Amino acid sequence: MADSERIRPPWWLKPMNKIFMAVMRLGIPFAGAESPMVLTVPGRKSGKPRSTPVTPFTVDGQRYVVGGFPGADWVLNARAADAATLTQGRRREQVRMVELSPDDARPLLRAFPTLVPTGVSFMKNAGLVTDGKPEEFEALAGRCAVFRFDPLTENGVQTP
Template identity: 35%
Template sequence: MSTHVQKPGWFTVNVFNRAVAWFTRRGLSVWGSRVLAVRGRKSGEWRTTPVNLLTVDGQQYLVAPRGHVQWTHNMRAAGGGELRLGKKVDVFTATEVTGDDKVPLLRAYLKRWKAEVGVFFGGVGPDSSDDELRRIAPDHPVFHVTVRS
């Protein structure tokens, strides 16, 4: 497994993520944002971060543009979590997407959010070849989200 991580800078952590999370907690989705809550794999405490919820063919996915960051490790350990938008809380299970199944999902993610996260994909964009997307796929975890009814 890749260990690729691009840690966020001060501005992202202290300004951008906080602003997006603030709006999202109040029910205002910023470009499809949700607040992801997942239990810490060691502490068991809830950890939260803003994420972009991708919908493709009626299915929902979470993509980690910065690579194998803490929430991805926690997601693998917990197997799910909560997606929050205002007072609405969707409890979900998560299954990691692997191999070539990631290619169309990464393409869709980049098509929607390239302006926001494109810098983390090494010059690969929504119009890149399948081979280019396959090359970067190991660096960007993708999880299929199934909301519990």
């Protein structure tokens, strides 16, 4: 993806994300949602914590997340951060985010519509896919970031 490529999210997304995160903090489950979490990373310019809801998915025991908008702020912040925090209810976990190469991302993007069905309508609304077929998602490799979450220990060293 070219650094200049950026798809603007709809105006309502940030306010809706704030409501979504508040409801998640209260522990209220979402019907049909695939284990949403709050991802918090330091801002790349301010260093202040920046949070956004994400829906991680698991393949072969590893957790991943797809950036829904090329050039999204949270993606740029994640690239600049050493560590991030995943929160679900009262459970918090420190992770290192590793961005995958387009070749490594392709099979995960292909699996995305099956593993995260709620993400399909989101990506359709963003204009990134039309039918939501696996081939369309696979073609997003290099445009939409895919990160792997690696667990961290207390001192920031990756656990085996």
